Amino acid sequence: MDEEVIPILHVTDATASVRWYGRLGFGKQWQHRFEPGFPAFVEIARGQVRLFLSEHEGDARPGTLVYLRVRDVEALAAEFGLEPETAPWAREIELTDPDGNRLRIGTPIG
Template sequence: MDEEVIPILRVKDAAVAVAWYGRLGFVRRWEHRFEPGFPAFVEVARGGVRLFLSEHEGDARPNTLVYLRVRDVDAVADEFGVRVEDAPWAREIELVDPDGNRLRVGTPAE
């Protein structure tokens, strides 16, 4: 097993969050609920990158910032209709999901 870190993001509605993260290329891998109607805990993945999206109130704080390094930030920027900023270390955009979690998305400078 490879060691890794998986950010947990607080979401109000997992289905809405999964659809939004789908626009970033993430796909839903699994979902868990202790019982029907209980809060959802969902894993989404984009290649080897994984996120946990949790409707459980105590799991994570809203307004978290996650950095996502991608091969083509311009394609992501086009999908969301935002402008790419050039920094010395990367070309970047910042997005905010439906729950207020921030994602800084960047392609490293060459």
Template sequence: MVAEEVVPVLRVTDAAVALRWYQRLGFALEWEHRFEPGFPTFMEIGRGPIRLFLSEHTGDARPDTLVYLRVRDVDAVAAEFGAAVEEAPWARETELRDPDGNRLRVGTPKA
């Protein structure tokens, strides 16, 4: 049985470079596809139950997209990237930009 879920699509110019960056966030490659050698890559990456699609196809998504990730330990994520953690009423958060300018707001909800 397939679990229902939402999987955001992020536009990337070089999927291999993007994958290495997302691996620093704890994501792993699930699968990748290209129709022929030299064609754009489309891949799925995952971190536990979180999934993202990364696409080199120009029409799939707009650059500068914002995705919110809820994680158990925002401090560990911020430390990996040398980013500051800020207090919001709903969570402790940090904001990152991937190599293509996509924004990721990463937060740990307050109890």
């Protein structure tokens, strides 16, 4: 098993969040609820990049900033109607998901 870090983002509606993150190329891997009607805990993935989305109170704070390094920020920018900005290290966009979590997404320069 490879060691990794998987950020946990707090969401209020996991189903809606899975759809929103789908626009970034993430797909739902699995979902857990202790019982029907209880908060959901979901894993989404885009290639080897994974995120956990949690409806559980206290798992994470809204406003968290996650940096995603991708091969083609231009395509994701187009999906959201944005123009990437050029920083010394990457072409980047910044998005905020429906729950206030921030995503900075970049393709390295060079």
